[in-house]
Amino acid sequence: MSTIAFYDTKPYDRQYFEAAPAASRLKLQFHEFRLSSETVATVGAARAVCVFVNDRLDAACLAQIQQAGVRLVALRCAGFNNVDLVAARKLGLAVIRVPAYSPHAVAEHTFALLLALNRKIHRAYNRVREHNFSLSGLVGFDLFGKTVGIIGTGKIGKIVAQIFQGFGTQVLAYDPFPAPEWAAARGVEYVDLPTLLGRSHIVSLHLPLTPESRYLLNAENFARMKPGAYLLNTSRGKLVDTAALIDALKNGQVGGVALDVYEEEEGIFFEDHSDEILLDDELSRLLTFPNVLITAHQAFLTEEALREIARVTTTNLANFLDAQPFLDQTALVNLPTP
Ligand code: NAI
Numbered sequence: 001m002s003t004i005a006f007y008d009t010k011p012y013d014r015q016y017f018e019a020a021p022a023a024s025r026l027k028l029q030f031h032e033f034r035l036s037s038e039t040v041a042t043v044g045a046a047r048a049v050c051v052f053v054n055d056r057l058d059a060a061c062l063a064q065i066q067q068a069g070v071r072l073v074a075l076r077c078a079g080f081n082n083v084d085l086v087a088a089r090k091l092g093l094a095v096i097r098v099p100a101y102s103p104h105a106v107a108e109h110t111f112a113l114l115l116a117l118n119r120k121i122h123r124a125y126n127r128v129r130e131h132n133f134s135l136s137g138l139v140g141f142d143l144f145g146k147t148v149g150i151i152g153t154g155k156i157g158k159i160v161a162q163i164f165q166g167f168g169t170q171v172l173a174y175d176p177f178p179a180p181e182w183a184a185a186r187g188v189e190y191v192d193l194p195t196l197l198g199r200s201h202i203v204s205l206h207l208p209l210t211p212e213s214r215y216l217l218n219a220e221n222f223a224r225m226k227p228g229a230y231l232l233n234t235s236r237g238k239l240v241d242t243a244a245l246i247d248a249l250k251n252g253q254v255g256g257v258a259l260d261v262y263e264e265e266e267g268i269f270f271e272d273h274s275d276e277i278l279l280d281d282e283l284s285r286l287l288t289f290p291n292v293l294i295t296a297h298q299a300f301l302t303e304e305a306l307r308e309i310a311r312v313t314t315t316n317l318a319n320f321l322d323a324q325p326f327l328d329q330t331a332l333v334n335l336p337t338p
Helices: 011-019 021-025 059-067 085-091 103-118 121-129 155-166 180-186 193-199 219-224 242-250 281-288 303-321
Strands: 003-006 027-030 048-051 072-075 094-096 147-151 170-174 202-205 229-233 254-259 292-294 332-334
Touching: 011 021, 011 027, 011 303, 021 303, 048 303, 059 085, 072 303, 085 094, 085 332, 094 303, 103 121, 103 155, 103 202, 103 229, 103 254, 103 292, 103 303, 147 155, 147 193, 155 170, 155 180, 170 193, 193 219, 219 242, 242 254, 242 281, 281 292
Parallel strands: 003 027, 003 048, 048 072, 072 094, 147 170, 147 202, 202 229, 229 254, 254 292
Antiparallel strands: 094 332
């Protein structure tokens, strides 16, 4: 039975992966630390590694795992920006991901953040626990009648757009690969990016991080936004230039921000640092704003999503090692050279 080395694992990863039907076809070896050039020796005799969003698989790390006998990198997430795909291809390493596990989990968390931020639930919760029943400073706004801009109308963006319509908002969208039939059926209007930024009261990011989309929300684009607009980012931290965001919050150009991702989250998110001094000055500054709400990359964290991630990943791992096809060919993000 082939060994799979898992990195950056938490108790819930073990729980769902060990319970997955195809786990019986594999030997699962769980590590709590991340995979990188520094930890690569722990790969041992594994034929495949299973990694998450903050394991850094650069060219050096990939060369070392290939040398150790690894043939497959399985990401237990949808995004794959943390893997050097060009290097993987040169080394003959296949890279797979879970293309869709529960787009609903991420879409619904986007609304958990928006509603909490807008209606100040995080502040009200703390006040009431302290027997402070005053309402000063808790004024929000109706979503009904507002215009929202969805950037990226893939699996998650479409669901977010549809939920927004339930609130009675007008939905604008921007995507270089639009879905015109879906938009026509749903009454969603595709516009260019400056138009979307200029007309939206709320902008929500649902696009992948690529070299082209890095810092999509920079000083120039913040200046194009409606003054006081809200920004929601449950996609990837580096889509937003944090320094420019802080400036836009300070001058009121951005009226509120909900983030589930942060550009320097690696090494901070997923861990308990409550006994330590937070050394990241930009994250510290963001946490001082009353109109900023941050969760630590938990949008995917539902029972359904964890079960599906484990089912798809273990089946694809076992199939690959038994020379059988993947469950869904879109799992493969990098075809190795034959
Ligand atoms: P998807 O691949 O179904 O859709 C992405 C859409 O973005 C596509 O329609 C694509 O054409 C569009 N796009 C690409 N470049 C763009 C650009 N420069 N401007 C505007 N649109 C662009 O992906 P899906 O499943 O909807 O996921 C979206 C993102 O959500 C992922 O890339 C990932 O970064 C993030 N995510 C975050 C999670 C979390 O826990 N916070 C969990 C899962 C995904």
